[in-house]
Amino acid sequence: xxIVIPIFEGITALDAVGPYDVLRVLPESDVVFAAHAPGxxxxxxxxxxxxxxxxxxxxxxxxxxxxPGGLGTRRLVTDEPLLEWIRRVHATTRWTTSVCxxxxxxxxxxxxxxxxxxxxxxxxxxxxxxxxTYTARRVVEQPGxxxxxxxxxxxxDMALRLAELIAGRVAAEACQLAVExxxxxxxxxxxxxxxxxxAKDFLAHRG
Amino acid sequence: xxIVIPIFEGITALDAVGPYDVLRVLPESDVVFAAHAPGxxxxxxxxxxxxxxxxxxxxxxxxxxxxPGGLGTRRLVTDEPLLEWIRRVHATTRWTTSVCxxxxxxxxxxxxxxxxxxxxxxxxxxxxxxxxTYTARRVVEQPGxxxxxxxxxxxxDMALRLAELIAGRVAAEACQLAVExxxxxxxxxxxxxxxxxxAKDFLAHRG
Numbered sequence: 001x002x003i004v005i006p007i008f009e010g011i012t013a014l015d016a017v018g019p020y021d022v023l024r025v026l027p028e029s030d031v032v033f034a035a036h037a038p039g040x041x042x043x044x045x046x047x048x049x050x051x052x053x054x055x056x057x058x059x060x061x062x063x064x065x066x067x068p069g070g071l072g073t074r075r076l077v078t079d080e081p082l083l084e085w086i087r088r089v090h091a092t093t094r095w096t097t098s099v100c101x102x103x104x105x106x107x108x109x110x111x112x113x114x115x116x117x118x119x120x121x122x123x124x125x126x127x128x129x130x131x132x133t134y135t136a137r138r139v140v141e142q143p144g145x146x147x148x149x150x151x152x153x154x155x156x157d158m159a160l161r162l163a164e165l166i167a168g169r170v171a172a173e174a175c176q177l178a179v180e181x182x183x184x185x186x187x188x189x190x191x192x193x194x195x196x197x198x199a200k201d202f203l204a205h206r207g
Numbered sequence: 208x209x210i211v212i213p214i215f216e217g218i219t220a221l222d223a224v225g226p227y228d229v230l231r232v233l234p235e236s237d238v239v240f241a242a243h244a245p246g247x248x249x250x251x252x253x254x255x256x257x258x259x260x261x262x263x264x265x266x267x268x269x270x271x272x273x274x275p276g277g278l279g280t281r282r283l284v285t286d287e288p289l290l291e292w293i294r295r296v297h298a299t300t301r302w303t304t305s306v307c308x309x310x311x312x313x314x315x316x317x318x319x320x321x322x323x324x325x326x327x328x329x330x331x332x333x334x335x336x337x338x339x340t341y342t343a344r345r346v347v348e349q350p351g352x353x354x355x356x357x358x359x360x361x362x363x364d365m366a367l368r369l370a371e372l373i374a375g376r377v378a379a380e381a382c383q384l385a386v387e388x389x390x391x392x393x394x395x396x397x398x399x400x401x402x403x404x405x406a407k408d409f410l411a412h413r414g
Contacts, residue, residue, distance in 0.1 A: 014221075014228035014386065017255070021221035021359060024252050027413045031254045040247065040258050045231050047238045048224070049258035051247050100387075120387060138391045151387025152228060156360065161393050173396035173406035174413070179221065180307075180328060180358025182397030183390035184345045186368050189380035190389030199380035206234045206381070 001028045001166055004062035004089065006082070007035050007050050010072020013043045014152050015099040016050065019066055019159035025175040026167050034059045036082070044071040056085045061092035064162065068155070069101030069120065077108040077126075087111070095162060097147040099155035106148070107132055115142045120151035121192040136193070153190075156181060208235045208373055211269035211296065213289070214242050214259050217279020220250045221359050222306040223257065226273055226366035232382040233374050241266045243289070251278040263292045268299035271369065275362070276308030276327065284315040284333075293318070302369060304354040306362035310334055313355070322349045327358035328399040343400070360397075363388060 003023055005016050016033070023029050035041055035052035042049045067086065076082055086109040090096045098106050103119040106112050107130025117132040117140055124134045139158045141147050149158035160181070164172035189195045210230055212223050223240070230236050242248055242259035249256045274293065283289055293316040297303045305313050310326040313319050314337025324339040324347055331341045346365045348354050356365035367388070371379035396402045 012228060013224045017220045017224040018360075020255060021219060024254065025410075025413070031252075033255055040256075045238075047231065047260070048227060048240055049247075051256035051258065053254070053256075121384075138389065150389075151385075153225075153363065153386045153388040153390070157391050157393065164393065169394070170403070170405045170409050173394050173402060174409035176392060176394055176396040177328075177399070177402040177406050178358075178410055179360045180397055181360040181390075181392055182345065182357075182395075182401065183360070183388075183392065184364050185383060185388055185390065186364065186371065187376070187380045187383055188389075189383040190387055192384070194389065195380060195384040196377070198377045199384050202377050202381035203232075203385055206232070 001026065001030065001063050003029055003031045003064040003066060004059055005031065005033050005066045005068065006056065007033050007041050007052050007068065008072045008076060009041050010044050010070050010075070011041060011050065011068055012070035012100060012152055013048050013050055015068030015070060015102060015155050018153060018156040019099065021179055022156060022159035022175045023163060025178045026163060026171060028167065032059065056082070059089065062089050063094050065089050065093050065096045067098040067102035067105050069099055069104070073101040073104050077104055083109040093145065095145045095147060095165065097158060097162065099149045099158065100151050103127055103148045111146060115146060116140050117142070117148040118150045119148065208233065208237065208270045210236055210238045210271040210273060211266055212238065212240050212273045212275065213263065214240050214248050214257050214275065215279045215283060216248050217251050217277050218248060218257065218275055219277035219307060219359055220255050220257055222275030222277060222309060222362050225360060225363040226306060228386055229363060229366035229382045230370060232385045233370060233378060235374065239266065263289070266296065269296050270301050272296050272300050272303045274305040274309035274312050276306055276311070280308040280311050284311050290316040300352065302352045302354060302372065304365060304369065306356045306365065307358045310355045314339055318353060322353060323347050324355040325357045326355065
């Protein structure tokens with residue numbers, strides 16, 4: 001079960017690492033972090049780099065493609081070699097998935113046209129510009145094995161569903177236990193619908 | 208607000224990246240990933256490396272010390288230079304924190320003796336060997352600014368509480384909104400008390 005996660009400058013690390021640490025619990029999983037060239041890629045803030053061990057051109061297929069998001073996607077939606085790679089790998093996958101604004105890359109590659117999909121709450125218009133219909137659910141499954149997850153942390157929930165699709169319910173529950181994912185957020189501010197105006201204003205003004 | 212996260216060979220990446228992507232939302236946060244020497248450090252499976260930009264010896268203080276866990280901690284509980292560094296930095300912090308088996312490093316450094324603390328559910332005995340009393344809560348706050356979180360994903364919940372302590376409730380809610388942390392796990396298998404015997408057996412036999 002080959003799982004390929006493309007990474008890039010300006011990634012949000014948690015988009016990739018949340019699903020990775022869930023899916024690697026599956027004995028049959030083989031996860032590869034790929035990028036235009038092997039090496040370190042800094043996240044949106046620049047404080048953390050993740051290392052790609054494979055070049056995109058050397059990855060010709062995958063069972064699962066998992067595209068993370070981040071500020072870097074603003075630039076990558078016009079990166080034709082990357083989009084072509086996404087289309088080529090997608091043709092080989094059982095599941096083609098995204099977390100957060102990774103959905104914009106699937107959209108720019110033409111994979112979401114006419115489908116329901118989700119993304120980070122702040123990028124709904126961009127998603128719909130690719131012909132997708134935004135759905136304010138945390139994980140959206142569509143025919144053809146396309147699964148999109150909402151912002152950042154929702155990749156963990158998506159990965160548990162993916163684990164179930166790959167290896168069955170017990171294996172997926174084992175993944176959840178391994179990462180002790182029994183969430184108990186101290187507030188209830190994790191969606192745009194639930195967050196207060198004050199929290200939204202804080203984000204808007206942090207620059 | 209300087210937040211220092213030590214990393215090492217055998218880290219569980221999500222232990223560090225979950226809190227990082229929450230806390231970096233705070234405008235006043237300045238996060239540094241440090242290790243014995245700058246450079247890449249592979250996680251427990253070896254498929255993903257995180258990059259340290261600072262050497263431990265160059266980090267002499269922090270407002271927040273956040274120690275992640277992972278298989279690598281088995282070796283590090285006897286790494287006296289690391290433990291001495293933890294003690295030295297702890298003397299300068301407002302909050303000294305851990306995620307998952309990062310608590311074993313705080314314990315080995317002598318910081319948990321006589322305190323309540325938590326860790327990954329699989330390492331309770333190791334934690335108690337350092338004089339701590341295991342508490343099956345997701346986040347455990349103790350006098351002196353010591354906060355421990357349970358396994359892996361619990362670092363996200365801890366980081367939201369830390370964000371509140373650092374910058375107040377609205378700022379912490381903004382962090383939660385930024386990472387769209389509105390968890391909806393498809394199963395309820397995220398704690399040892401809730402998981403089925405089948406899920407436990409699956410983990411025990413995956414090798």
